[in-house]
Amino acid sequence: MYILGLSAFYHDSAAALLHDGRIVAAAQEERFTRKKHDSGFPGHAVRYCLAEAGITPDQIDHVAFYDKPFLKFERLIETYLAFAPRGFSSFRQAMPLWLGEKFFQRRLLDAELKAIGPDVEWRKKLLFSEHHYSHAASAYFPSPFEDAAVLTMDGVGEWTTSSLAYGRGSDLHIIKEIHFPHSLGLLYSAFTYYTGFKVNSGEYKVMGLAPYGEPKYAKLIRDHLIDIKDDGSFRLDMRYFNYCTGLTMTNARFDALFGGPPRKPEERLDQRHMDLAASIQAVTEEVVLKLARNVQRETGAKNLCLAGGVALNCVANGLLAREGVFENIWVQPAAGDAGGSVGAALAAWHQHYGKPRLPLSGRDHIVGSYLGPSYAQDDIETRLRNAGAIFTTPDDDSLFSTVAADLADGKAVGWFQGRMEFGPRALGNRSILGDPRSPAMQKTLNLKVKYRESFRPFAPAVLREDLSDWFEFGEDSPYMLMVAPIRKERRRQMTAAEEQLFGIDKLNVPRSDIPAVTHVDYSARLQTVHADTNPRFHRLISAFKAATGCPVLVNTSFNVRGEPIVCTPEDAFRCFMGSEIEVLVVGNCLLRKEVQNPALRLDYKNNFELD
Template sequence: MPNILGIAAFYHDSAAAITIDGVIIAAAQEERFTRIKHTPDFPVHAITYCLEEAGLTIDQLDAVVFYDKPLLTFERLLQTYYAFAPKGIVSFLKSIPVWLEQKLFLKKQIRDGLKEVMKYDKKKLKLLFTEHHLSHAASTFYASPFEHAAILTVDGVGEWATATISEGKGNIITVKKELTFPHSVGLLYSAFTYYLGFTVNSGEYKLMGLAPYGNPNSEQTKKYVQQIKEHLVSIKEDGSIWLDQSYFNYATGLTMTKDSKWEQLFGLKRRSQEAELLQEHCNLAYAIQQVTEEVVVKMAAFAKAETAASHLCLAGGVALNCVANGKLLKENFFKDIYIQPASGDAGGAVGAALAAHYMYFENTREVDPQKDSMQGSYLGPYYSDKEITQVNKRYKTVSHKEDDFDTLTKTIASEIADGAIIGWFQGRMEFGPRALGNRSIIGDPSNIEMQKKLNLKIKKRESFRPFAPSVLDTDAANFFDLETASPYMTLVADVKKSAQKEIPSNYHELPLLEKLYCTRSDLQAITHLDFSARIQTVHKETNPKYWQLLQDVKEKTGKGILINTSFNVRGEPIVCNPDDAYRCFMNTEMDILVIENYIYYKKEQPDWDNKEIWTKTFKKD
């Protein structure tokens, strides 16, 4: 019965996870505790939480597993600089000293980091390392409900691999094929993220959200797709790609693209972060999204042919491209697809622990075909009345405690039906990038003004960004063309034709904001420009409280569906504890906050209208 701690750190999205006898006991990202989004720092707070949740000390661990093999990464850097020499000398001089001083001595850094958590016996510590893409593969296959599956991992880059096709059988994962650096679907997508003015490693989902604003019928969009395929990327039938490095700068430079060559190719200058979004930006976003979907579909088809598996498991940063996932689902290559909810680097902590449990310690794997082992991804900390009461005293809050939870959900359902925006804080925090009903901001998706209000007055982010629906699992098929569960908000599907509104004949020619506010469906706030939605199906078994709220909303509005966005503002990590939640509530124009059984009405709070006291600005992402 091994106790295993998995760690992801030093690149971005640091995290920790702990397993006992193969059961995931706890997992959390370091950013939630330090409030520094995407932090690469050693996850001292996340490890501390995981050990406390498991009731273990470091000396009681059978292994600590790091999700990456840094010496292989260092080998890649040296070989890459050598291959491109004398190019990249500036990047070389900046990165190599960091490696020589820090990352080559990673074992010492990990041991020193663990010392910050608690004292332990160094002689007892078993420190293991998994390859980056094996961590991704393990995070999805071992957590899945499948005994046998094809496994596709796609991201920017691990050590050498940028994508892998593997086969999972029982407790063994076998790598069948891999794509290697510098040829990478993830880095190609990140290059466009950078060129269109978003931040690499955090802005890719903005690019995905911008793509539907592109005009699929315009000659410019078609030309962009053609130019990408003719000049930037060659796509093979098995989904492998070759990138023309004369257009890219990430291998040895400090930026993603050779801007002058891209400007010459597309006739479009690189957009600065806050510059106005023009139609050509939207068209370029649409073009790279189409190319990415084509590559992912080809990779999946090849994975099917290589493994003859009926099921597919996905992980890696590109697996968070839920539009591509939805396209893949429609292809019907597989009976079912499982996507690790924390598919990015944070999920590597879970994968590292599970890989050690099954492949190093050679434990037998038992699968429940009815459910995965991520427990709804509610693997973070829970806060009791004690912590809530402390917040109430600290800020002199005005709250109403409702001990009967059924009464509470009925009260909040009525407020939602009347147009209120609610901060909803319940139970254990979610692990991964999505808020799934425990750290969420929610409202009525049929409210025509909801998307605009949420973006500008609550989230304080770009107006074009879409919102997702949470829907009762039994009602999802009434609203969406989706025949499978989507508990982790990892799939996109179309809104039912019956709910769609007729759009103007010149819809695709309209300016961005006019297009955004054009009435598209009965569920306007969660219907994206292309009539799609990123769906979370809510199940009583994994989240009974959120499920009950949706049932009560259905009684009030006739629809068991809510708009659901993460409980934070732009640049801020999702709230973790009651203090985070109250301060975010007061920093925005949310109407009501619910923390467990406590209800807070904004206008009853002290200094609720004094914006200067509560305003906090985070670094824009």
């Protein structure tokens, strides 16, 4: 049986395909359209999933959508009525869109699917899952656990903003919910907006900025914005927010509380912004910990699964792991709305059909999150030649030793291998790599390759077998969703003079043996690399270790700021030619910037809308 899962019409649209309960393909629409966070119907992703499985549209048994549009429409209407007459102007403008995309969504889905399979009776195949149930299903069913508590947190689904659930075997049920407008995700997004970053995109930046500041405003947030109970439940004071009926996240009362208007995009960051980031991060961690402790008390579970956009807060995840509330934690790598496509399909398989889970083997069923398109070597060569690329094709032994030497020489390497990752993180198949020992690598990659803010940290990809020698963390972290401290013996303590530097100026001070992946608080966002899930990436890091003694590489996504992660060999070549990446590897094709046709150089710095 084939079940197609869809998420669409808000942000990060995606499609996923199950065959007899096993995930065979999943991809975000943005990777094909090259439009960051594309919210449109994921037609390209659907076609990819069908092609990957080698099936035609009529072979799809059911299509599962990740939320219930009528409930969402109900919430929108009731919210505006509750705040009337405030917001009537925006309500009047939004109503035609809501009617088309929410109230008549079954008709819209049928029409979009007809473009893919004109003769298929799609309406008879449509199923709808509630938004947070889709999140919970995406986390629990693929997890390596026989039973687990499940915590989901995001902005808002239909009504729910957070849910506590419990899964055992093929049964998963929601225990408690927190409802709109009280939302931890929207509270965090309010500070994303207020500190000058883009909502639903810049939350990562707030998290990355937080260690440069002090949580000086945390008490102000607790006293005025959020009332947190001992069990982690909370209520927001809506007098400070504008997201229910307006076009902004915050209002004048919020501005007055924090001493000024929102920072304008691209405006210089100052210490106040860093302190605001640190403060909302601290409050978020408090809520997450209390919610997790409560669900553990209520269920007695030893295992925890996480999903929803807040589950991408890897700093909170790492704290949760270190606190030991649960013996094991598993986070859905596509924890945001894209992962809802997987959850909706799994919910249909297990709940609608009552099918048992796949046998547990100690590993999860996301297969490293390598669920996207791949390209055969001969196809890669044809595509690159047609793009005008000049390359050599060394054998594996020569390729890995050569690239390891390039990395050790300080070069930025674009690394394109195998199936594309599903979710927001590049995990060694669509990555830009660098030498973590270089004090200049973080700044170089941010400013000259990614064209983004210099403060944003990079992740270390470390051989799993060497993890405990470099980081204070003993568990798997294959999806780059846990933050942990650098081991003390690997650190370099800052001098008193260095400690007095303005936040971002601390970037230039080496803090460990691997300064390019060591944040200012001596933390790092870990990716453990396993030989069984990604043998080529594991082999490259092993070659780098053999050359340098260091089993770690800088790993960041293969894209520039505002661009989706590359999908095709042509995408990789364009990004290579439009940035200061010096070496590109696509399959076994090895490209060097200095031998390429200079007429093919691109200006990627201003090619995409800023994120």
